[in-house]
Amino acid sequence: MKKNISKRITMREVAKEAKVSVATVSRVLNKSEYVSSDITKRVLQASKKLGYFPNSIARSLKINSTHTIGFLVSDISNPYYITIARAVEEVVKNHNYNLILCSTENKKDRELSYLELLFSKNIDALILNTTGKNDDFIVNMNKTIPMVLINRRIKSPDFIGDVVDTDNTKGTYILTKQLLELGHRDIFVINGPRNLSNAQQRMLGFKQAMLEYSITVDGDYPFQYEGDFTLDSGYDAIMHLCSLPQKPTAVISLNNMMAIGALKCFKALNINAPEDLSIVSYDSIDNMELIAVRPTVVSFDINKFGTRIGEYILERVKDNNIPNREFVLEPKVIQGNAVGFPTDNMKNRDFNTPVLNMVGK
Amino acid sequence: MKKNISKRITMREVAKEAKVSVATVSRVLNKSEYVSSDITKRVLQASKKLGYFPNSIARSLKINSTHTIGFLVSDISNPYYITIARAVEEVVKNHNYNLILCSTENKKDRELSYLELLFSKNIDALILNTTGKNDDFIVNMNKTIPMVLINRRIKSPDFIGDVVDTDNTKGTYILTKQLLELGHRDIFVINGPRNLSNAQQRMLGFKQAMLEYSITVDGDYPFQYEGDFTLDSGYDAIMHLCSLPQKPTAVISLNNMMAIGALKCFKALNINAPEDLSIVSYDSIDNMELIAVRPTVVSFDINKFGTRIGEYILERVKDNNIPNREFVLEPKVIQGNAVGFPTDNMKNRDFNTPVLNMVGK
């Protein structure tokens, strides 16, 4: 085991080389008080000569801080989160904190095991985009670890921390309103998991807009599908749509990944937008201008989003004894080319069976 | 500082609660030898009651292993690396290893600081997609840390580890050949950084194919641009192309991000493919079937890529005393719609100035 691997240099060896004590070496390397200049020089020389590198594991154990911030996102394949993570990293890096990024894939078990992992790895703080299925554990963990929640909230009144979110309700409201004003009434909604606050709020915006046109959206509403915010579930939603006897004239996806999945299904089934169906989506899609069929989307300034997250979390690391805060981003509409007027013959159309195999959908 | 934060439970407290020694608690939790069943029960109960969680920092210090593998990629915004990272994680997770992902953005300084960070964090192994600018440091670090290189090699004969790569030369050779066979002779190549082995090899494949048609590609070759594998540099490459007095009839991008940048520039300048220019690219583009203008690409089975990386690195963690290995993936062509025959009037065309602002390019 572990052959071909030489031993790491420790402070002890540097101390011996410089003929001083370990304490002195530590003081030199941390630039703390009272070290004479010639000893400083000797230590630095010895350190360099031996190729010493601090062992931050040992350091962390002693000072009880890893200078590491956990970032648990639901879906790392969503460029949205990568962009945010980079913005956050940019902020915290300037304060010598590091990010450790994990992806739950929206799965309860994965989230739990990552939470445990991060906790045992002694992160100093946590940025969390939760699946909403481990609230108890999180609230408990929250007793020792400062947190910032993104996009998804936790109901518990015991939760201490900030929330950074987009204006979910407003976002879907705007999108839905636009469809309604074009004349659409039969709007198929691809929902997210019912237990997530953002899915709930987005659904609420949809419902509110529909209600203004006297359409009640409830459990009986025929044009809905509960996805899980993944690309695949967006694809499946459209497959489900196709199986309906009566077709809708427009589709609203409550996140970008499901919209991409939906577009892939459009392509596979030869559904044209906006001729056959209009489509709009919450959250923008990466490299959208290159896409042939572009949904109208509400988009957000996610760099600002990330920056704010970074600021919040740093403040909480310093002192978690501050009131809970909330930061909500305003939606901005980006018009696509996949939205048009509804026509009567849309409703009874039958869509083709797949022309492509689903390989690599 | 750090108010509102309660203390973590340690083994000591569990031991006191269960009225046993710390050693016994450790033995119970690690399921090591010789613990009676009733003490086991008592310890587990106490542990649960107090909500004990192991401190893996302390554990790591003691056992001298963090069970963590560093993964340093050049560009985390390239979905290519995300996919690979997930495949790697899938493999190592089954052996209780965790991945810590960092992005160098192809910058020497960032790479160095991450290398130092990972080293000081005592990673057990490193997967590295190097910028090629810190070879000395890496070779030195390699003395204590097993490594697998991906896509980019290190020249030093002292390097111990494996290489997992795509067949760079063959990939570009195939793409270039295809263009040549269609009649293209003036092919604009968007190169990567000259110091990177993969950029070199890809350039080599291009040169070889061109040479078969008696075209010598050297420093004087007019149709080339040295990008840095980022989206922006692909955009800039096309801007440069437009400034040339004599235009090429096709473009080959040596990676996917630069191809995306190129396509964005096409869009901004109203350049049509394949009417104005044909375009092909090394590495496939995410969600390619949705893109309006699709370059022909060579693509790779990156799940297999990731799996192999995971296997290699795990083996090296166990025993680094094995000969260097190499695993090279075969390219597979995916035909796009942005490749056509060259025409004579392509060469003297002037492209429009941007019709779009570069916002969000």
Place this chain on the structure above:
DNA sequence: ATAGCTAATGAAACCGTATTCTTTAAAGCA
């Protein structure tokens, strides 16, 4: 000259765990 202070260093304790070394008690055996 002596008490008191400060700069500079070393010695030692500690962080939370794993593990080796001891000790204890019970069991096995002649």
Place this chain on the structure above:
DNA sequence: TGCTTTAAAGAATACGGTTTCATTAGCTAT
């Protein structure tokens, strides 16, 4: 009975740092 063996548990040490505490030497003030 007395000795050896073995299961079970505790005590002590080590991992590589940081930090407190102690020590020394040199200097100032009275």
